Amino acid sequence: MSEREVLISAGEASSDMYAARLATALGARTGAKFFGMGGPRMREAGVELIADYHEVAVVGITEALHKIPTVIGVQNRLAREAAKRGAALAILVDSPGTHLGVARRLKKNNIPVGYFIGPQVWAWRAGRVRVVKRLVRRMVVIFPFEEKIYRDAGVPVDFVGHPLVDTVRATMSRAEFAAQQGLDAGRPIVTILPGSRPNEIAQNYARVIAACERIAQVGNVQFVHAAAHGLSSGFFARYARPSVPIERVENATYNALAAADCAIVASGTATVEAALLGTPTVVVYRVAPVTASILRHMIRTPFIGMVNLIAGRRVAPELIQDDFTPEAVATEVRRLLDSPDARAEAKAGLAEVRAKLGPGGAIERAADIFARMM
Numbered sequence: 001m002s003e004r005e006v007l008i009s010a011g012e013a014s015s016d017m018y019a020a021r022l023a024t025a026l027g028a029r030t031g032a033k034f035f036g037m038g039g040p041r042m043r044e045a046g047v048e049l050i051a052d053y054h055e056v057a058v059v060g061i062t063e064a065l066h067k068i069p070t071v072i073g074v075q076n077r078l079a080r081e082a083a084k085r086g087a088a089l090a091i092l093v094d095s096p097g098t099h100l101g102v103a104r105r106l107k108k109n110n111i112p113v114g115y116f117i118g119p120q121v122w123a124w125r126a127g128r129v130r131v132v133k134r135l136v137r138r139m140v141v142i143f144p145f146e147e148k149i150y151r152d153a154g155v156p157v158d159f160v161g162h163p164l165v166d167t168v169r170a171t172m173s174r175a176e177f178a179a180q181q182g183l184d185a186g187r188p189i190v191t192i193l194p195g196s197r198p199n200e201i202a203q204n205y206a207r208v209i210a211a212c213e214r215i216a217q218v219g220n221v222q223f224v225h226a227a228a229h230g231l232s233s234g235f236f237a238r239y240a241r242p243s244v245p246i247e248r249v250e251n252a253t254y255n256a257l258a259a260a261d262c263a264i265v266a267s268g269t270a271t272v273e274a275a276l277l278g279t280p281t282v283v284v285y286r287v288a289p290v291t292a293s294i295l296r297h298m299i300r301t302p303f304i305g306m307v308n309l310i311a312g313r314r315v316a317p318e319l320i321q322d323d324f325t326p327e328a329v330a331t332e333v334r335r336l337l338d339s340p341d342a343r344a345e346a347k348a349g350l351a352e353v354r355a356k357l358g359p360g361g362a363i364e365r366a367a368d369i370f371a372r373m374m
Contacts, residue, residue: 004030004088004374007111008047009037009078009102011095012057013196013229014269015117018163018363019093020045022116025367026091030374035085037078040229050081056098057197071098079105087111089374094118096128103135112137114370118146129153138373140366143310144356160365161358164269168276170258177259181224181247188221188337191260191279192246193253193270196228198235203286204266204324205239211264211329212244219337224249226256261343262336264329267305271316275307275353280346281316282332283307284324307353315349 006026010019020041023034027046036042037051051074056067079102082090090106092099096119103113115136119128132139132155139150139157150157170177178185190212194205212223223246225236233248240246249256253270257263258277265271267285274281283305303309305318317332319325336342 004032005085006030006032006034006374007036007078007082007085007087007090007106008034008042008093009051009091009095009099010039010042010093011037011053011098013039013053015093015095016041016053018117019091020047021163021363022091022093022366022370023047025363026370029367029371032088032374035081037074051077053095056095071101074098075101075105078102079109082106082111083109089114089370091116091370100128100131100135107135112373114138114140114373116140116366116370117142118150129155138369140369142357142362144358145310145312158365158369159358160369161360161362162272163362164272164276165354165357165360165362168254168273170254170277172255174259177252177255181249183222183224183247185259188219188261189224189259190215190221190333190337191224191226191256191263193226193228193257193263193265193274195266195268196231198231200266201231201235204284205236207286207324207326208264208284208329209239209241209244209246210326211333212246213241214326214330215333215337216244218334221337223247224256224260226253262333264333267318267320269306271305271307272310272353272357275310275316275350276357278347278350278354280336280343280350281307282329282336283316283318283320284329285320286324287321307350310353310356311349313349315346315353 008019008023010016016039023045035048039053055074056071090111090113092115094117106113113136118139139155141159142162147157147159175185192208194208195201215221225246225248227248227250257274257279260279263274263279263281265274265281267283304320307316308314319328
């Protein structure tokens with residue numbers, strides 16, 4: 001089997017994980033050699049990185065403005081390298097703000113583009129679906145409701161299920177986790193996931209800590225911070241409050257979520273992880289005020305949290321932007337902690353979400369599709 005080269009590109013941490021697994025699966029099928037943009041997971045999978053996703057990763061519209069020259073530089077670098085190597089295929093993973101520009105450049109060089117985890121045209125910027133139709137040879141999606149949207153727009157599309165179905169597993173019981181972390185398994189545990197990027201944490205974390213302070217005042221609650229990879233304990237020191245002891249854990253997110261009675265989670269991939277583990281969740285998020293003002297006129301969905309979008313109804317409370325206050329978070333968490341019925345209802349809703357995410361094997365199905373494209 002002759003060795004061909006494939007551009008594979010991921011623009012953030014979760015995409016890096018998916019792209020690494022996809023490169024491994026596709027390499028096993030085709031013997032291809034991979035290069036592109038990503039992070040540590042892709043590097044470990046043998047992808048030759050010519051750009052690091054930290055160069056382009058950012059949250060928010062106004063926050064992204066200062067990154068525009070850097071993003072254009074990365075787009076040009078990826079497209080130039082793909083043309084130089086005569087790439088047999090380009091696989092772009094999520095991050096449409098960067099990757100649609102890459103796709104536009106690749107089309108000029110007649111390099112076929114497959115897109116995994118596409119633009120959220122169902123949520124905002126619906127016009128992007130026309131751009132996708134023009135630039136992308138095949139879309140591979142991970143949420144069931146996306147397939148009809150792209151198909152109705154004339155985009156060749158396959159729904160493969162969510163990659164996290166195969167990987168989100170706790171490796172220890174609540175009692176084992178509590179013993180390992182010096183917690184009391186008989187007392188309530190609240191796990192917090194405030195985001196993975198510095199600018200997300202700047203918007204979210206202080207409010208979450210203030211909420212934890214209020215929760216602690218009316219109950220013997222323990223708090224666990226499941227820290228994102230690459231953010232040091234020193235980064236969070238400025239937010240510490242002596243009245244709120246928080247156990248910080250690294251590389252233990254799934255165990256921390258599975259052991260929790262309730263979780264406070266920044267909107268994003270982590271809400272899907274919490275759903276797969278059946279952990280009742282309060283979804284929170286905040287962006288800069290100017291970004292929020294713009295987005296209010298663009299967002300087309302009744303929900304922001306992915307678990308609610310997948311369910312098609314509110315299965316987890318959402319506290320977004322001005323609704324995201326310490327008082328509101330504390331109220332929702334206490335409701336879940338104090339009411340077995342509320343927790344049972346939340347768990348039933350999350351089970352619905354889990355059922356809609358597919359049977360597992362999403363990466364293998366995606367690899368089969370992209371292998372056929374080659």
